[in-house]
Amino acid sequence: MSLEGKRVVVLGGTSGIGLAAAKAFVKESSHVIIASRSSEKLTKAKAEIGSDVEGYEIDFRSEEGAKNFFSKVGEFDHLVVTAGEGAMGHFSELPVAAVREAFDSKFWGQYITVKSALPYLNNKSSITLTSGVYGLRPPRGASTLAAINSAVDGLVRGLSVDLAPIRVNVVSPGIVDTPIYSGMPAEQRNKMYNSMSQQLPVGRVAQPEDIAATYVYLAKNGFTTGTTVLIDGGAHLI
Template sequence: MSSLKGKRVVVLGGTSGIGLAAAKAFLDESAQVIIASRSASKLSDAKVKIGGNAEGYEIDFRSEEKVADFFKKVGKFDHLVVTAGEGAMGHFSELPVATVREAFDSKFWGQYISVRAALPYLNNESSITLTSGVYGVRPPQGATTLASINSAIDGLVRGLSVDLAPIRVNVVSPGIVDTPLYGGMSEDQRQVMYHGIAKQLPVGRVAQPKDIAETYVYLAKNGFTTGTSVLIDGGAHLI
C-alpha cells in the first residue's frame, strides 16, 4: 500500500462522528487534512479534538457554487472523502415527498456535486471515497428513503470508477454507529437501542466511529481497489 505521508486529504463532514474519526485516522498517517462542515462552531470544536494542523472550512455542500469556491480555495489535493449528508426515516406512505427530496439533496446530490467540483484538483493517483449505508442492502421498515439513497450512491460509485479512471472511486457502507446522529435521543434511549441491536449482531456490539474510519484510510492507500462498496455492519446484513 502507498504511504499517505504528506498527502493532502479533504474530508467533507469531518467535524463529527465518522468524518471526525476519519480525519483523525488520516492525521495519524501523517497526511495533511482539510475538513469542511456547514457549522462554524463544529469546525472549531473539531480542530481542537483532532489536534495537529488540520485546515477547516465552512461549506454547504448542497450548493454547487459554494462547493466550487471551496475547492478553488483548497487547490490541488490527493484524496477526497465525503461522509456528510443527512437521510430521512419514515414509512413510505407517511413520509412527505418534500422530506424525501431534501434527503436526496443532502446525501446523494451533495456527494455528486462534491465529486464534480473536486475533479479539476485531483490527479491520476487520487482516490474518492463516498459514504452510503447498510440500509441499501437490508432496509428495515421505515427506511425506504435511505435504502434508495444508499443504493443510488453505490451505483454512482460503480459508474464513476469507470468514467473517472484512473482515479479510484469507492464507497464505505456502514451499519449502525454510535455517533451524534442519534443525539436527539436521550442517553438512556440510545443505550437501550444500542444494547438491543448489539444482541442481534454477530460481533456483539454496535460500531464506534473509529471502526469505520480505518476503512477510508485503507481505500485511499490501496491502489488496486476501485468500484468497490465496503460493507462494515458487524454482520447486520446476515440477520
C-alpha cells in the same frame, strides 16, 4: 501506499465518522482539510484534532459553494465524503418534500462534491463516498434511505469507470455510536445499542474509529476501485 504528506479533504470531518476519519488520516501523517456547514463545529474539531489540519465552512449541496471551496483548497490527493442527512418514515407517511431534501443532501451533495473536486485531483487520487447498510437490507420506514444509499453505490460503480485511473469507492456502514443519535433520550439510545449488540455477530455496535479505518484503507490501497465496503458488524446477515 504511504499517505505521508498527502493532502486529504474530509467533508463532514467535524463529528462522528468524519471526525474519526480526519484523525485517522492525521495519524498517517497526512495534511487534512475538513469542511462543514457549522463554523462552531469546525472550530471545535480543529482544536480536538490538534495538528496539521485546516477547516472551511461549506454547504456542499450548493454547486457554487462547492466550487468556491475547492478553488481555495487547490490541488489535493484524496477526497472523503461522510456528510449527508437522510430521512426515516413509512413510505405512505413521509412527505415527498422530506424525501427530496434527503436526496439533495446525501445523494446530490456527494455528486456535486465529486464534480467540483475533479479538476483538483490527479491520476493517483482516490474518492471515497458514504452510503449505508439500509441500501442492502432496509428495515421498515427506511425506503428513502434504501433508495439514496443504493443510488450512491451505483454512482460509485459508474464513476470508477468514467473517472479512471482515479479510484472511486464507497463505505457502507451499519449502526454506529455517533452524535447522530444524541437527540434520543440516553436510556432509549442505550436500549437500542444493547438490543442491536445482542443481534450482531460481532456482539457490539460500531464506534466511529471502526469505520474511519476503512476510509484510510481505501485511500492507501491502489488496487481497489468501484467497490462498496460493507462494514456493519454482520447486520446484513440477521
